[in-house]
Amino acid sequence: MKYTVIENRPLNATVLSMWLSGDTSAFRRPGQFVQVYVPGFYLRRPISVCEWTEGRLRLVYKPVGPGTEKLAAFKPGDDLDLLPGLGNGFDASLLGCHPLLVGGGVGLPPLLGLCRQLLAERRLPSVLAGFAGEDDVFLLDDFEALGVPVTVTTQDGSRGLQGLVTNALPRLDFDSLAACGPIPMMKALRNTAGQVPQLYSLEERMGCGFGACMGCTVQTAGGPARVCKEGPVFRGEELMWS
């Protein structure tokens, strides 16, 4: 499906924000993703939808290889072919009144859309964001503009609390948790967050992104599950980590 770039600008030295216009009717939940066709590359690139409004959607992404680097070169007015509305997204009904949204690095973007939805439902989310250092920080102004409490950790201590997101958990009050970020971060959360309802968004290399190839299957308590279809968001108790 065709989308037109409205804006594609850096948020810091390593992360960009892209707004696109086009049909957003396929999006039902925050945490869903799109498959981006990048000209010159055979497979599409999965990118979470950071937020969307009618007719507009936003991707926040970090160039890490040739495909996402090429994406960074797109200019307003350029067209991109996306498969929209993929995956299950966050089921906010599984979260409580005081959810904690935990993002590590480029795991943060889909939590912005989730945060908006929770606020619209008159819940009181707070945010915990982990970065490597101050230079890697992004998207916090968007959360702050929503008026939600934001706690930051950096591994080098250059901003907020020093260490990993789990170091900040004891200080925070929450009745449920939604997380997206590196697997080690999410495993550590799972081990320290206790009994509250938890949602985790996973990544896998994808062939199709819409359930046809079985390329992204992980084992869960309920049996094999496709990260692109039954996921990317799984309940804590579904995941066979430990």
Next chain:
Amino acid sequence: MTDLSVRLGSLTLRNPLIPASGTFGFGQEFLPWYDLDLLGAISFKGTTAEARFGNPTPRIAECPAGMLNSVGLQNPGVDHVIAEELPALRRVFHGPIIANISGFSIEEYVRCAEKLTREEQVEILEINISCPNVRHGGMAFGTDPSAAAAVTRAVREVATKPVYMKLSPNVTDIVSIARACEDAGADGLSLINTLLGMRIDLKRRRPVLANSVGGYSGPGIFPVALRMVWQVTGAVSVPVIGMGGISTAWDVLEMLMAGAKAVQIGAANLVDPMACPHILESLPAEMEKLGIRSLSEITRV
């Protein structure tokens, strides 16, 4: 008016386009995009006697002009396929279904074939003796003429539907395997399956795939597939379904001119869920340009 219908033995297909096994699930994932009844037939995901999880992830690696997969025959097992997937597919697709069967022993192939041959809408049994992603069995049967013949004979004995053997390109002489299958009673052949390949993650200094190696498919393999289909159709008289890298109407016409009677579309479905309808839409115009009125008039070059 152009005539897109083709004949596969005694079976007539409304057009030659068949989504390839493993790239189309059991059809459901494509319903948001199009009406499956426009397809010539559907080959469903490779089915084994018992449910299989498959290989660990990563199972997918990108290549220039294609992809590697090491899915490893993840499927819910033949009984579940018959109880759940086939009835669901039947509700949304009314054309011929090709049952793709895999096994780790001749007995397993036979067990699956016995069950699937009884399913009304299954018109062809496609016996995959070429999966590169599983140890023991799979491709082992497809790389040796006498093993390929043994599977063919055993399945042919229990099948009440045409048996198509799906051949591996990972052999020195595909013609000898094709002939062995034909001599053992195969009613047709499907080729090619994926080419064994590998990618390495430079930063991590490790293979990209957890399984280290996987099957290469997509446009990059088209010339190899075309060559093999042409060689095989020159040596056997049973119908051949050609596949490997097809993504345009031109590719379809080339494959038919290489001697195939119908074609399967694999990886193209994954990167563009509308690949089959797009190809179908452009076929008549491309045929007209070439002065081809009917696909069944195309003969092997």
